[in-house]
Amino acid sequence: MTEETCIDSEIGKMLHAYELGALPIEECERFEAHLMECKACFAEAQGFCAESNLLMSDKSIMDEVSAAIGGEEVITGKSIIFKELKRLLWPDTLFVLKPAIALIIIALLIYPAYIGIRSNPEEGIRAVSAISLMPTRSSVMPEFEIPEAGDIIMSFMYRDAVPEHEYTLEITDKNGGILISDKSFTAFDKYGMGWLLIPTDKIKAGEYQLKLFDPDGLSTTETQIYEFRFMK
Amino acid sequence: MLCVILGYLETRVWDILNNLVTMARNGDLEAEKQLFQYLRVRFEYLAKKRLLKKEDAEDIAQEACLTVIEKYRTVDFHGQFNAWALKVLRNKIGNYLQGKCMRDNKVAREVDVGALRNRINEPVDMILISDLSDCLRKLLAAFPRYARALNLVHLGFTTDDICRRLDIKPNNLYVILNRGRQILKECLGKE
Numbered sequence: 267m268t269e270e271t272c273i274d275s276e277i278g279k280m281l282h283a284y285e286l287g288a289l290p291i292e293e294c295e296r297f298e299a300h301l302m303e304c305k306a307c308f309a310e311a312q313g314f315c316a317e318s319n320l321l322m323s324d325k326s327i328m329d330e331v332s333a334a335i336g337g338e339e340v341i342t343g344k345s346i347i348f349k350e351l352k353r354l355l356w357p358d359t360l361f362v363l364k365p366a367i368a369l370i371i372i373a374l375l376i377y378p379a380y381i382g383i384r385s386n387p388e389e390g391i392r393a394v395s396a397i398s399l400m401p402t403r404s405s406v407m408p409e410f411e412i413p414e415a416g417d418i419i420m421s422f423m424y425r426d427a428v429p430e431h432e433y434t435l436e437i438t439d440k441n442g443g444i445l446i447s448d449k450s451f452t453a454f455d456k457y458g459m460g461w462l463l464i465p466t467d468k469i470k471a472g473e474y475q476l477k478l479f480d481p482d483g484l485s486t487t488e489t490q491i492y493e494f495r496f497m498k
Numbered sequence: 499m500l501c502v503i504l505g506y507l508e509t510r511v512w513d514i515l516n517n518l519v520t521m522a523r524n525g526d527l528e529a530e531k532q533l534f535q536y537l538r539v540r541f542e543y544l545a546k547k548r549l550l551k552k553e554d555a556e557d558i559a560q561e562a563c564l565t566v567i568e569k570y571r572t573v574d575f576h577g578q579f580n581a582w583a584l585k586v587l588r589n590k591i592g593n594y595l596q597g598k599c600m601r602d603n604k605v606a607r608e609v610d611v612g613a614l615r616n617r618i619n620e621p622v623d624m625i626l627i628s629d630l631s632d633c634l635r636k637l638l639a640a641f642p643r644y645a646r647a648l649n650l651v652h653l654g655f656t657t658d659d660i661c662r663r664l665d666i667k668p669n670n671l672y673v674i675l676n677r678g679r680q681i682l683k684e685c686l687g688k689e
Contacts, residue, residue, distance in 0.1 A: 279676060282672070282675035282676050283657055283672055283675050284547075285679075286648070286651045288655070288657050288675075289656070289657055290656045290657065290658060295588075298544055298584060301543070301544065302540055302580040302584055303515070303580055308540060312539070314679070314688070316626060317682065320630055321630070322651075326631065327630065327634060328652045330634060330638070331634070331649050331652060332649055332652065334645045334649075335645055335646055349665065352665075
């Protein structure tokens with residue numbers, strides 16, 4: 267600057283911004299306090315006072331500057347929105363801390379999951395609860411809760427059952443009302459274990475009886491009866 | 499090392515001023531005169547920056563100086579003479595603006611911000627304007643970043659807004675402005 271040296275170059279460098287009246291009020295007050303102390307900055311400011319006033323307020327000077335720029339800065343709208351968006355997504359930070367990078371990573375993580383959900387071939391399958399009926403000597407009737415959602419897969423044993431052979435299956439309630447009746451039930455495996463899907467909407471709380479028999483008389487077991495209870 | 503030197507310089511300026519205040523408080527008339535002179539030039543400059551009329555600015559600077567000289571012997575400014583003196587000046591400017599607003603029926607803030615735009619009614623120096631225009635034309639062509647920053651200042655933006663628009667940091671803006679100022683000074687033969 268002049269023969270003197272600025273006592274605080276951090277504040278001293280705001281000199282021309284102050285002269286032009288561009289500093290926000292807090293910075294302006296800070297710089298004024300600096301001018302009270304710093305001989306170098308004060309001498310510099312005083313020596314350029316007339317010029318800075320003209321730079322700031324003379325109409326012909328202002329027109330000259332505007333003409334040199336071509337009035338480009340008056341444009342608002344799209345360019346400003348783009349700049350603001352760029353500043354928001356691509357700030358001047360470390361590469362890994364840029365929000366745009368984070369958004370891309372999140373999108374890359376979420377998209378495959380989204381596609382997977384959209385293209386699930388088993389869409390429409392409902393959850394199931396499994397219950398099992400086995401021959402027992404106990405007199406206690408097995409009890410099962412009706413699930414709130416989904417269907418029930420019931421498994422049961424029919425000794426000497428042959429796979430692919432047709433059996434008669436009936437599930438009746440206490441009053442003899444038929445819940446399920448299938449005269450060509452074939453879903454037995456080679457160990458005599460059968461499987462039946464019961465939709466939940468068909469079931470009500472109460473006692474039921476499952477009756478299995480072979481109409482052709484191939485099995486040594488004549489009729490297998492299971493009694494059970496569904497509860498809410 | 500630089501910090502030590504800067505710290506030393508700062509201490510020196512503070513010491514000189516504080517010594518001046520101490521001496522003046524102890525009845526040294528020469529020191530009081532120097533103190534008054536020190537404050538007067540600074541107050542005038544600062545008041546002119548804030549007020550529209552040069553005469554009003556000079557009156558207020560004078561008033562603030564007198565208030566400081568009247569009260570500095572009795573007021574306890576906790577070793578912060580500069581801060582206290584500046585506060586006196588700001589209060590004077592504030593009172594002036596408030597009175598002016600009441601007379602003109604305007605909002606104080608508007609006048610203050612408007613005044614900060616530096617429009618002081620001074621006689622226009624046509625030679626200076628002509629020289630400045632010539633130099634500025636060259637500068638604007640050679641240093642477009644200064645031109646853009648100056649144009650944004652003319653449009654009323656503060657440094658934060660300008661930095662956002664030019665996509666630069668405040669430090670860079672200050673460097674650009676000071677560099678432009680330096681070139682202008684060299685062109686005007688003020689170096």
